[in-house]
Amino acid sequence: MKILKFQLANRGAKGFFVILCLVLLGAFGQAVNAQDMDPDELLRRVDDNLWSQTKIIEGRLIVDNGRRERVLQMQTWMEGVERSYSVYLNPPRERGVKMLKARSKLWMYTPRTDRKILIAGHMLRQSMMGSDLSYEDMMEDKMLSRNYKSAIEKFEDFEGTPCVVLLLIANDKTTTYQTRKLWIDPEKKIVLMEEMYAKSGKLLKNVRFKGYRQTGDRLFPKKMIFRDLLKSNTKTTYEYDSIKFDAEIPAKYFSQSILKR
Amino acid sequence: MIAVVFNLSLLNGFQKQGTRNMVDTDAAGGHYVSPGFDLLDPTQWEDSTQIAPASLKGLPPLDKAEVLVLQGQIFPNNRLYPVQLRGVEIDQELLKLPLLGLKSKPSKVSDSIPVVIGLKMARKAKLKKGDAVVLKWRDRFGAVDALDVEVVDVADFLNPRIDEGIVWMRLDHLRQITSRPEEVSWVAVRDTIGPVVEMEFRSVDDLMVDLLTLLKHDRMNAFILWCILMFLAGTSVFNTQILNVFKRQKEIGTLMALGMNSKKVEKLFVLEGGLSSLGAVLVALVIGVPLFMWFQRTGLDISHLKESTIPVYESIRLDVRPGEVVASLGVIVGIMVFVAWLPVRKISRLDPALALRGKAIR
Numbered sequence: 001m002k003i004l005k006f007q008l009a010n011r012g013a014k015g016f017f018v019i020l021c022l023v024l025l026g027a028f029g030q031a032v033n034a035q036d037m038d039p040d041e042l043l044r045r046v047d048d049n050l051w052s053q054t055k056i057i058e059g060r061l062i063v064d065n066g067r068r069e070r071v072l073q074m075q076t077w078m079e080g081v082e083r084s085y086s087v088y089l090n091p092p093r094e095r096g097v098k099m100l101k102a103r104s105k106l107w108m109y110t111p112r113t114d115r116k117i118l119i120a121g122h123m124l125r126q127s128m129m130g131s132d133l134s135y136e137d138m139m140e141d142k143m144l145s146r147n148y149k150s151a152i153e154k155f156e157d158f159e160g161t162p163c164v165v166l167l168l169i170a171n172d173k174t175t176t177y178q179t180r181k182l183w184i185d186p187e188k189k190i191v192l193m194e195e196m197y198a199k200s201g202k203l204l205k206n207v208r209f210k211g212y213r214q215t216g217d218r219l220f221p222k223k224m225i226f227r228d229l230l231k232s233n234t235k236t237t238y239e240y241d242s243i244k245f246d247a248e249i250p251a252k253y254f255s256q257s258i259l260k261r
Numbered sequence: 262m263i264a265v266v267f268n269l270s271l272l273n274g275f276q277k278q279g280t281r282n283m284v285d286t287d288a289a290g291g292h293y294v295s296p297g298f299d300l301l302d303p304t305q306w307e308d309s310t311q312i313a314p315a316s317l318k319g320l321p322p323l324d325k326a327e328v329l330v331l332q333g334q335i336f337p338n339n340r341l342y343p344v345q346l347r348g349v350e351i352d353q354e355l356l357k358l359p360l361l362g363l364k365s366k367p368s369k370v371s372d373s374i375p376v377v378i379g380l381k382m383a384r385k386a387k388l389k390k391g392d393a394v395v396l397k398w399r400d401r402f403g404a405v406d407a408l409d410v411e412v413v414d415v416a417d418f419l420n421p422r423i424d425e426g427i428v429w430m431r432l433d434h435l436r437q438i439t440s441r442p443e444e445v446s447w448v449a450v451r452d453t454i455g456p457v458v459e460m461e462f463r464s465v466d467d468l469m470v471d472l473l474t475l476l477k478h479d480r481m482n483a484f485i486l487w488c489i490l491m492f493l494a495g496t497s498v499f500n501t502q503i504l505n506v507f508k509r510q511k512e513i514g515t516l517m518a519l520g521m522n523s524k525k526v527e528k529l530f531v532l533e534g535g536l537s538s539l540g541a542v543l544v545a546l547v548i549g550v551p552l553f554m555w556f557q558r559t560g561l562d563i564s565h566l567k568e569s570t571i572p573v574y575e576s577i578r579l580d581v582r583p584g585e586v587v588a589s590l591g592v593i594v595g596i597m598v599f600v601a602w603l604p605v606r607k608i609s610r611l612d613p614a615l616a617l618r619g620k621a622i623r
Contacts (some may be wrong), residue, residue, distance in 0.1 A: 123304050125399065127341075170404075173400075173402035173404060174402045174403050174404070175403075175404060176403060176404060176405055177404070177405060178404050178405075196405075198397070198405050198406045198407035198408075199400065199404050199405065199406040200406055200407060200408050202395070202407040202408065204397070204405060204407060230336040230339065230341075230395050230397060230407070231336065231339050231340065231341060232338075232339030232340075233339075
């Protein structure tokens with residue numbers, strides 16, 4: 001009986017030793033990975049996947065304010081980080097509304113009034129069409145790798161995918177969100193989730209990237225779900241129906257003359 | 262007469278109380294504002310701040326109050342509520358603000374920012390003393406920031422203009438969280454100190470131009486009412502005098518027969534009219550003085566104006582100005598004498614013989 005107990009205890013000890021080795025090996029492996037992984041390079045690769053010189057996007061902005069859902073269908077032409085033009089196709093109430101972004105200014109044209117309004121300065125910080133996005137958020141298409149310093153915070157599984165969590169600290173004081181966190185699939189170089197923080201460290205917004213699919217030589221998400229975490233039960237989903245990268249966009253799309261009926 | 266003086270004094274009282282509330286709580290003796298600053302244009306607030314000039318900064322706490330106004334958003338019950346963040350020097354003694362709750366707080370912001378809100382704001386945002394709520398704002402560089410704020414007091418600001426939509430905090434806290442050291446939107450002063458470089462002076466009248474315009478319109482309405490009252494009173498005196506002359510033809514004839522010329526009889530009748538109006542003044546004093554005294558004790562309840570932006574909602578008391586009363590009475594007596602004289606002009610055309618028989622006027 002004593003021998004049997006000793007054997008079992010011995011086996012238990014062996015098992016424990018094996019598990020300990022595996023854990024240490026895993027941790028060591030991760031440490032090696034963490035050492036090997038250059039966060040700035042990873043962020044650059046992520047940017048390269050998402051960012052292009054020009055984009056033509058057709059999509060829907062689904063604004064859910066917790067009581068009702070509004071779907072805004074829109075088409076957007078983007079060039080670099082400074083110029084973009086969007087036109088709303090649906091619902092009938094918003095049809096024909098156009099937005100033109102040039103540098104830090106945004107013009108909005110409404111067919112009902114047949115007038116264009118300049119949305120500048122602090123107006124850009126207001127909620128866009130009642131969504132969880134500000135005009136500024138919507139216009140923002142900055143390359144994260146150029147605007148933030150990154151560091152690996154941790155490794156963790158995110159919805160079953162092993163991810164590296166990058167902590168991004170803004171390079172300059174004028175960046176809207178001074179801190180961000182990205183959950184990146186290091187294999188595919190895609191972002192699965194992003195969190196935006198206030199300067200104080202308070203979590204403000206959360207973006208989930210869902211339904212990645214092959215678009216040309218890139219993996220691009222089918223939808224992005226924005227949540228303003230200071231509000232309850234609200235979310236804004238940007239669902240892409242089609243997207244073209246590096247397409248030729250005539251200059252007239254970024255001229256103020258396009259803001260008419 | 263009572264109605265005219267009452268109406269004027271009530272408007273005076275309204276203006277006096279409104280001005281006093283504005284001066285005590287907000288306007289003081291005027292503001293030195295940052296150029297281009299417009300309180301009605303929140304999108305420009307953040308661009309219209311500047312470092313307080315030394316000439317204003319050096320004034321004692323009894324003579325100036327530095328104020329910084331910026332945009333923010335609070336999220337009571339996870340709903341977005343845009344607010345005006347108003348930071349005021351906590352040691353100032355110029356403005357009567359119920360911010361005692363902030364005075365004892367440390368000057369350095371920790372995990373939560375202490376704030377005071379007004380009764381109206383508390384009701385609309387469904388907040389109460391002791392509540393904590395998230396506040397979001399932008400610093401000077403445009404970076405988003407957020408922290409919890411603690412409502413340390415819900416106070417009665419008397420002036421609805423500095424209540425609804427305003428979150429009051431210590432100036433040092435607001436400057437700290439927005440990275441705007443030494444910056445102000447305006448400096449309220451007890452008295453103007455003349456031109457100050459890079460600041461515009463706005464007088465109390467400029468700061469309450471809307472209320473003064475409103476009162477100007479009210480005075481216009483009061484004047485129309487006064488005209489109607491005068492017309493009615495004048496018509497009544499005029500009719501009385503016509504009747505007087507008609508009924509007292511024999512008396513007029515007798516006086517003329519006794520040697521009084523028509524001018525003297527006319528003067529006699531005008532004197533009668535004048536004395537009657539002086540009698541009316543006496544009656545007005547007898548009735549009016551106790552009435553006014555009673556009214557001064559009770560006042561006119563205008564608490565319903567709490568829901569407006571008019572800076573007065575406590576009971577209105579009359580502000581009786583002697584000069585105005587004398588002028589009003591003078592004008593009233595003058596008009597009465599005039600309308601008493603108008604119908605008696607006929608006397609000069611009367612035939613004394615016919616008047617004696619009571620047949621001069623048919």
